[in-house]
Amino acid sequence: MGxxxxxxxxxxxxxVLLSLVLSVSGEPLxxxxxxxxxxxxxxxxxxxxxxxxxxxxxxGDERPVHEVAIQYRFDMGRTEVTVAQFQAFVEATGYETAxxxxxxxxxxxxxxxxxxxxxxxxxxxxxxxxxxxPVVCISHMDATAxxxxxxxxxxxxxxxxxxxxxxxxxxxxxxxxxxGNVREVGWFNATSDGKIHPxxxxxxxxxxxxxxxxxxxxxxxDMYHWDYRNAPSDGSANRICHLPAPAAxxxxxxxxxxxxxxxxxxxxxxxxxxxxxRATETGFRIVRCNRPAAxxxxxxxxxxxxxRHAGRDGEHPARVTLTxxxxxxxxxxxxxxxxxxxxxxxxxxxxxxxxxxPVHEVAIDHSYYLATTEVTLxxxxxxxxxTGYVTDAEKQGWxxxxxxxxxxxxxxxxxxxxxxxxxxxDEPVTHIGWHDAAAxxxxxxxxxxxxxxxxxxxxxxxxxxxxxxxxxxxxxxEMAWYLWNCDRIKHTYPVARKKxxxxxxxxxxxSVWEWxxxxxxxEADGAPTNxxxxxxxxxxxxxxxxxxxxxxxxxxxxxxYIRMKTPMGQMVHYNNGFRLAMSAD
Numbered sequence: 001m002g003x004x005x006x007x008x009x010x011x012x013x014x015x016v017l018l019s020l021v022l023s024v025s026g027e028p029l030x031x032x033x034x035x036x037x038x039x040x041x042x043x044x045x046x047x048x049x050x051x052x053x054x055x056x057x058x059x060g061d062e063r064p065v066h067e068v069a070i071q072y073r074f075d076m077g078r079t080e081v082t083v084a085q086f087q088a089f090v091e092a093t094g095y096e097t098a099x100x101x102x103x104x105x106x107x108x109x110x111x112x113x114x115x116x117x118x119x120x121x122x123x124x125x126x127x128x129x130x131x132x133x134p135v136v137c138i139s140h141m142d143a144t145a146x147x148x149x150x151x152x153x154x155x156x157x158x159x160x161x162x163x164x165x166x167x168x169x170x171x172x173x174x175x176x177x178x179x180g181n182v183r184e185v186g187w188f189n190a191t192s193d194g195k196i197h198p199x200x201x202x203x204x205x206x207x208x209x210x211x212x213x214x215x216x217x218x219x220x221x222d223m224y225h226w227d228y229r230n231a232p233s234d235g236s237a238n239r240i241c242h243l244p245a246p247a248a249x250x251x252x253x254x255x256x257x258x259x260x261x262x263x264x265x266x267x268x269x270x271x272x273x274x275x276x277x278r279a280t281e282t283g284f285r286i287v288r289c290n291r292p293a294a295x296x297x298x299x300x301x302x303x304x305x306x307x308r309h310a311g312r313d314g315e316h317p318a319r320v321t322l323t324x325x326x327x328x329x330x331x332x333x334x335x336x337x338x339x340x341x342x343x344x345x346x347x348x349x350x351x352x353x354x355x356x357x358p359v360h361e362v363a364i365d366h367s368y369y370l371a372t373t374e375v376t377l378x379x380x381x382x383x384x385x386x387t388g389y390v391t392d393a394e395k396q397g398w399x400x401x402x403x404x405x406x407x408x409x410x411x412x413x414x415x416x417x418x419x420x421x422x423x424x425x426d427e428p429v430t431h432i433g434w435h436d437a438a439a440x441x442x443x444x445x446x447x448x449x450x451x452x453x454x455x456x457x458x459x460x461x462x463x464x465x466x467x468x469x470x471x472x473x474x475x476x477x478e479m480a481w482y483l484w485n486c487d488r489i490k491h492t493y494p495v496a497r498k499k500x501x502x503x504x505x506x507x508x509x510x511s512v513w514e515w516x517x518x519x520x521x522x523e524a525d526g527a528p529t530n531x532x533x534x535x536x537x538x539x540x541x542x543x544x545x546x547x548x549x550x551x552x553x554x555x556x557x558x559x560x561y562i563r564m565k566t567p568m569g570q571m572v573h574y575n576n577g578f579r580l581a582m583s584a585d
Contacts, residue, residue: 031208032075034288036153039088043075043288044208051168052175054228055268059395060388061226062268068164070235074289076161076169079199079210080218081146081284084131086122086138089146092153097122098139098540099278105137106279106570108259109194111412114398117280125196125280132198134216134283140251140275141540143219143284150286160221161287162237162294163270166254170212170267172205177266178213179205186213188265192258196280213265216283217253221293224250224272226389226439239294243438244454244517245535247542248568250274250435257281272395272435274569276541316584320369322448327382329444331369331582332504334463336531338363341461342524343561355562360524362458364531369582370455370463373495373506374428374514375440380416381425383440386447391416392433393572399431401574402552403490411574419574421491428492428512428577434544434568437515437578444580454517455581456533457563460547464508464560466501471559472509473501480510481551482558490552490575509558512577513546513566520545520565544568550575 032043054065089095099105099121107126108114120126122137129136143160150158161169172179183191184203192214200210221237231238241249250272256265259281263269273282322329343356383389393399393415401411401420414420416431423430437454444452455463466473477485479501481493496506517533520543527534546566549558552575556562566573 031078034154034156036150037088037092039085041085041150041286042078043286044078045073045075046165046169046207048072049168051171053164053167053231053268055177055266058266058268059270060390061270061272061395062228063388064228066228066231066233068168068233068235070164070168072235072289072291074165074287074291076165076209076287077285078204078208079285080134080216081143081286082131082199083122083129083133083135086135086146087131089149093149095142095145095149097137097142097278098276099137102276102278102541106277108279108281110189110259111398114410120280121278127196127280129196130198133196134199134211136196136216136280136283137278138219138282138284139278140219142278146284147286156288157290158286158288159293160219160284162235163220163222163252163254164232164235165287166218166220166285167267168235169207169209170205170255172207172209174206174267177268179267182213182262182265186215186256186262186265187211187258188214188256188262189259190262194259196258212255213267214256214260215258216255217257217271217279217281218255219282219284220252220254222252224252224270226435227387236292237294242442243435244533245519245542247519247535247537247539248274248434248544250569253282272392272569274541277570316367320582322444322450322452322582324444324447325382325386327379329379329580330372331580332372333367333584334370334459334503335367336364337462339462339465340469341458341561343559347556347562353565354522355557355564357521357527357561357563358524360527360529362462362529362531364458364462366531367584368455368459369584370459370505371580371582372500372504374512374577374579375432376426376495377416377423377429378425380429380432380440383443387443389436389439389443391431391436391572392569393431396570396572399572399574414574415572423492424494426494428495428507430492430512430577431572431574432515432577433572434515434566440578441580451583451585453581453583454515454578456528456531457516457518457545457547458528458531459581460514460516460579461560462531463503463505464501464548466503466505468502468560471561473560474499476509476555476558480507480549480558482510482549483552483554486551492551508548509560510549510553511551512548512575513550513553513564513573514548515566515576515578516545516547518545519543542568546573546576
């Protein structure tokens with residue numbers, strides 16, 4: 001058998017050693033070692049092949065199961081990138097990870113031991129580690145920077161694996177949940193003894209790769225989509241973004257980790273997280289391949305929605321009802337106009353957070369529709385039943401919550417189905433993240449052929465004020481469910497039981513915090529003045545915005561201009577819901 005010399009680099013700092021193994025269809029061709037800057041990287045060459053990607057019995061985002069044909073060879077790291085290998089990169093470049101720059105990393109040691117830990121990073125993750133342990137507290141940005149460095153130094157093309165490549169290699173020709181006995185091949189919560197383990201200490205899979213199940217989560221190149229509809233079938237990464245704010249696009253972690261249950265270590269399991277996420281369980285594995293990770297170009301996303309002038313003179317009906325599966329969605333038309341957005345006052349809490357945007361004039365130059373109520377449990381249940389959608393709180397297994405007279409804390413196994421209190425079908429759905437709300441809007445748009453979306457922040461405040469200029473659009477106790485009229489029992493109430501505002505909108509104050517499309521900005525400088533969403537940001541960890549207060553909020557957090565800076569992914573709050581907007585055209 002001949003050696004493919006195209007993989008040999010002539011750089012004096014790189015030594016490539018080839019150890020040939022038996023070439024069998026669907027199995028690796030050879031083992032490869034690449035030495036760069038004093039660090040050695042063992043790779044396994046993977047043959048082309050086809051497999052069924054996903055699972056019919058897993059989470060909703062693992063469906064539909066679809067055939068993927070990878071028609072090219074690529075080399076994948078035999079192990080996860082180690083501390084020693086990452087240290088070589090840092091010493092050569094002076095790179096600072098996201099955890100070092102932000103001063104913290106996420107630590108999950110169990111359902112009752114999780115949270116952001118100050119001072120945790122790859123050098124000191126709060127867990128014992130040696131040079132041969134997988135590096136942790138690594139964000140997607142860190143992993144991508146490492147691949148760029150390795151490519152530059154080696155003269156070869158290194159990158160993160162695509163989801164399809166990762167699952168193909170993880171399965172190694174198998175079709176079940178695991179590529180072998182999970183207790184023999186994986187470090188997870190039942191086998192890890194609560195710690196990370198050195199690489200290559202468990203049984204490898206049939207293709208010679210270690211720790212594909214457990215030990216640390218591994219980053220993939222793809223943007224996360226909540227199902228596999230229209231997913232690439234050639235092994236490339238899905239880089240198409242359909243989100244109203246592209247900066248909020250998330251990437252995918254695969255393989256589970258040392259502190260997760262076995263079910264999250266399955267071959268098909270997917271974990272969506274922001275690109276800046278870093279945890280004591282996040283690492284990565286490298287791929288070498290001349291083929292680009294993505295063959296599809298991202299769909300162009302307009303930074304600001306086009307102005308719409310329709311509907312000012314009755315061109316569109318004052319009210320519209322969309323019906324899906326017998327469930328109605330009622331909207332009222334909001335005609336454009338000019339108003340003063342923001343507040344001349346400034347409320348700063350004990351965390352030094354500012355909740356108001358400075359006053360600035362906004363001229364909404366279009367008509368639009370806004371749902372008369374927040375999305376209810378009945379409406380959200382219809383979406384989940386139709387799609388198999390799994391919310392962020394369900395996916396991660398916890399939410400950020402509060403109980404009467406107690407501090408905020410992370411609580412396991414609470415989500416929209418089990419919010420910690422009893423709900424009726426006509427109450428607003430809770431434990432909803434920004435991505436959950438965006439997915440719902442896309443589903444309803446597809447079902448109805450209408451442009452259903454989240455409102456912009458300006459559209460929301462304009463509609464909440466309904467022509468008023470004060471703190472509230474009426475008497476608060478008559479219009480809102482909030483902390484002081486809920487008998488200090490923190491739970492939701494049925495929608496539309498309080499008085500609507502002058503434009504026929506219910507529960508704009510209180511009930512649940514409502515997501516808007518915008519990315520958080522502290523100041524008004526640069527904000528759109530035509531009512532469109534402000535979705536541009538230079539932050540690598542963009543935050544979202546919720547409006548209106550909730551059943552757990554005091555009166556001052558229910559004012560028309562109050563805005564809450566809220567994580568868009570991962571940290572799902574127990575009193576967050578949403579309201580729908582719809583374009584008039």
